[in-house]
Amino acid sequence: MGREIISIQAGQAGNQIGAQFWQKLCAEHGISPNGDLEDWAAEGGQGDRKDVFFYQADDEHFIPRAILVDLEPRVINNILSSPFKGLYNPENIYVSKTGGGAGNNWAQGYSAGEKVYDDLMEMIDREADGSDSLEGFNLIHSIAGGTGSGLGSFLLERLNDRFPKKLIQTYSVFPGGADVVVQPYNSLLAMKRLVNNADSVVVLENAALARIAADRLHIQDPSFVQTNQLVSTVMAASTQTLRYPSYMNNDLVGIIASLIPTPRCHFLMTSYTPFTGEEIDKAKSIRKTTTLDVMRRLLQPKNRMVSTTSTKSSCYISCLNIISGDVDPTDVHKSLLRIRERQLATFIPWGPASIQVALTKRRTAGNRVSGVMLANHTSMASLFKRMLDQYDRLRKRNAFLEGYKKEDMFANGLEEFDDARRVVAELADEYLACESADYVDYGT
């Protein structure tokens, strides 16, 4: 009984983050870069479930349930020349034969997906068939560029059609600056698929990641590697209850059920503390931690990996803290009591909600206690509003649309943009509506 999760990493960011994620998982489970189990891990008794993210080949090597997809070969070639080159199943790596990439164009990526559909589905089907009881998919991608955004969107739609009963969770990197001028278009179009086709979206915003690197880790100019390490750390931490089962939240559906009461509002923000030098290269932040310290810091906006603007009425729809390490259960209760006394977290008015805490016994490196927060917060609406604002600014001037019009989807009109805008606007409105006690009556 596996409840396996297949990870699909698409595009440059997706593959770079994915590579870091697998490195971290290998380190935690004691799997060497070539898939062998380390001696200390082979002794057993870890209480981990490697089979959620790995499977064992005939020669007992552990292989990630990962599919690496990119339309240009550079990042995947880097992975294949790294020490972890032997980790992945070569049959699960797809690099476009033309190698031109998607040119930071969502439409190119999406249309490329249609062309490579059979190849990709063959990989996905094979992995799915190799699972005892597939629980769902993880899509790791960025929504600003071409491949992760466009091809990722295509995959979301197709996965949904092909595996309607399986959960789809994404780790989506949202743009933070203006690296790509068409990122408002790409983001909006990808957002429509994230809203309609994903069950849960973990939002990771580049600007917030850079802020955390600068403020919390004192790295003024973080490299991609360092940023990706931040993301992979959060990914690893947020999947800990799946890999190291606890008394609750041992499966994806359980986590989603507790975090996402209304299916549409499924965009989750994350916080992680404390980051250490072992997790992030050259980071200088090691401090004494207690359960209360960790839980308090997780609620601080400056630790969130997405930059949202809270209003007076912003509130949590749900909040799950996954605490790892040497935690006394009574400390959790005391911390929750303190947080409640100081009103550090406000919840929706239309239902009872509170901070849920899951404990995992796995000790994290360096610190006694570490934690990750997965939260559903109404301030996420501000992110969508900002996205719409950026889109509207470009769209008013019909700027940079040439690249899209070349593709079949937009050849006959730009209705798809309008539809995507409507979906995102409705989502933002629904998030705002969640702040009201009359949410049940919203939309009538």
Add this chain to the structure above:
Amino acid sequence: MVHPDLLQQASLLVQQIGPDLDVESFSQHVVREIADPSRGASRKEWSDIEGPLRGIINTLRIKVQDDVADALEKALSTLQSRRLTDSSAWEGEMAIKMGNLPDHIHFLLSLAQPPTSKTTRIARSYLDKASPSGPTADEVLYQVIMSGPFTGAHWGRGYEQEATHGWTDSESSSSESDADLVTPSTDRISRTADLETLLRGRLIQDQEDRLREAQRSLASFKEKYYWINMGQSFEPLSAHTHGWRSLATRSTTAQLEAAISKSSRIPRKVISSLALQRELLFALDGRPGILFFFDEDGACQILSGHPLVAHMSSAALSSIVDHFANQATIGSRIRRFVAGTASSSAFSSRKASQTSKTHQAFADALQEILTSYAEWIGGNEIGLLRGVKVDEDRSTPAASPMSLKLDLDRHFGTLLSRLDSLLPKPGDPPTDLLNDIYTTILSLPASAAELSEALTRVFIMSAEPMWSMLCSWLSEGMPIPSGLRYHDDTRVSLTDEKPLDKEFCIERDRDISWTDEDFWANGYVTGSGGWPLFLGERTEEMILEAGKARGLLQSFDNAPLKEDWQTLFQVLNTSGDRLLASTVPDLIFDHLSPTCRLTMFQLRRALEEDCGLDAHLDAIESLCFMQNHQVMSEWMSELFQRIGSKRQWTDFQTLSSSIREIIDQHGGTLMNPSALRIQAKKARNTTEKVFDTMRHVRAIYDVPFPLSQVLTPTSMELRSETFSVLLQLHYASHVLAESRKQDAVFISHARTTIDIRSIWQLRQQLNWVIGIFLSWLSRDVIESRTEQYRREITAITSIKGMIDLELRFARLVHRLSLLHPDVEALRAQLSSILELTTTLGKVYSQYMNDTSVASTFQPERQPFAPSKKASNTRRERHFEGDPLSDDEESDQEAELIEGDSSFLLAEDFGARLKFMKNQLGTTIAGMIDTVRSLAEGPDRAPQSAEDDAREQWAMLSMYLDEWHRFQSEPTPRVQAL
């Protein structure tokens, strides 16, 4: 040491290589190089071998594996002795004695593995192996030679040495038949024999003459014996006796009294004071005389008409005689008790088996005092006759009856009176006797030091049998039946344990069998006579525990405690100072507590190392409290899918075999799969409500003996009921999570967004409250309390303490799992909420069924379209291995509708939802009130499980309070971040 051949070979080699070289120095260099251990030579010095072996022996001793340590020491000493026999022969040139070689090898081979109970057995047999006995070959040959019949010529008739006069003074040797004896030397001695016969004849004649004279003298003495004539007759007072002078010098008190009273009943015979004194001593010694006799009961009676004492009035005489008669009675009673009880008496072997050992020991102690008493009487008697002091230790013999009385009172009177009052009846419990003696000693005033000392000695001697039994109890432990001692033998029994001594203060309750869970507490208990006072109250539990622990250790092939047990006398006289009776319990406690603690530590270690206490606890917690999240989550996932697909799930295969298979996949021995099973207590059919059935599901773990004494069936039952609650909560959580899979279909069927959000709101509320209960029970109750329990049980060495802790813990968790009758209301409220989760699923299905049949209403606005789940392609395929296929799900939905409750059929969707929300709200509000009252509880320090649970109830109360915030604050609150 270098082998001489090696040096020789090296010299030859050097000569061959270079004849011009310095042969001697080069040869030695070669030998040094060869022997150098750094170049791979295998040679080792004896100290290099002996050191590690000694270290192993020390380690074994620390681990109390004395048998193995002794055996290894024996092997080492054997090796050492062979080495020391002839150092030059160390290289194996000595002849090997083959007799014991297999034993050496067998033992040494057994040491190749880590020591087990088998190693201990081998070591023990190796230690006990006696050297070959029986006659040597020469002796056998001698016996063969000598066993043949005598065939040689006889040298004639033999003679007795005693036949030669003067060799012995034995009178019997001078029989007439001796003269007929013919010996080789008869001729040589015949002449001297004749002379001696003549001389001896004269000697005998002289002796006979002297004897006749003596007999004549004795006969004349006897005529004057007062005891023959019952005293001496005295004449009445002469009529011419006048004046005080005549009265004082010419009359006796008896004469005066006879003259005054004129009574004819006054005896007319008198004895002297000396005779009286002698009679008194006789009486004290238990012999009748002319004043006293002893009746059948041993009571000393005064003979009527006994003579007077010449210079003593009859009143004075009566007083003295009465006093001594009383003392003589006491002495007689004590003597009779001793004679009837003492183990040392000649014909007491049969009686000894019937008489209590403690009584016998008491009698022996009394005998010692009686001996001393008799010596004192004898001393006085001799002193009386001779008028001299015979014993250096004693004072001058009593000169008069009064001084004799004073002397008696001072030395033995009080002691004998006390002892007389302590004499037990034959059936009296030995503990009573010991308690009586001990309390008598305690009640003595501080001034009675001598008496206290004597009684203490009696007490110690009397308590020695009980002490011996106690030592035996502590060294051998409670007797265990063969069924526990010989695990492999099928003929063994659980009822054939050796009985304890009947008079021991601990006894076996035969109503309790070894398989009973209260065996540890009630199998062996303090006897009906109670706990001996001298052992002290605080030793009772300790000694009971230690003996039980030692007995249990025997079932692990653990040898009896080898200890040089001291006698009670040695224990109580360690300091050499005078012993205070009040300090006896403390001295005994101080003496026994290290031994008892050691035994309990050994058992604790045996429970951990041999019985795997921690491993079993891990397995039990993994199962009953679902602490092995990995296995249990997989098992539940399979189970819930089976329930969801309406398949049979209460059978053994689904419940037990499946979990064993999962454990096998995760490493086999993880949770001791062979010992666990999950079963529904009552066979249920699938049409019944799932939660009703789950209430009867139990996780059962077969705890092996002797751990079953700690982890009793009661505590295991309590734990297994908690399993049922956890299972229900997880199932409810699963049902709510799985309902999300119907969301897309639901959206596509929804008539209004209000319908959609209302049902999501209800689901969110259910999710919240079930999540609260699940996390509270799992984290704040089970995880938190289990950690505390494991810490505490690690620190406890007493099995009784462990049993108490285990039961307290199991009851606490049971109570907090809402299973105690006191919290039945809360349990009913939770059950109601759990049922709502399934009702919610039915409402979903019913709603979709209604809308799909009607299909008349299209929502004006469909913010949720297009639905990913509504796509036709969703049914194109499903995976192999996905147990819940779409078809099954449809069947499930259909069946849910069929099984709808009446209110679902009767009401419309909105009304149903409103009803459910109201029900949920009312239930949660009621729960909050109940939990709050439990958290507040009685205002006192925690004394029971009920009080102990208050902290956890307070936590739950805090978590549930969130409901009030939601209920009381409909408007958005200010973000505090």
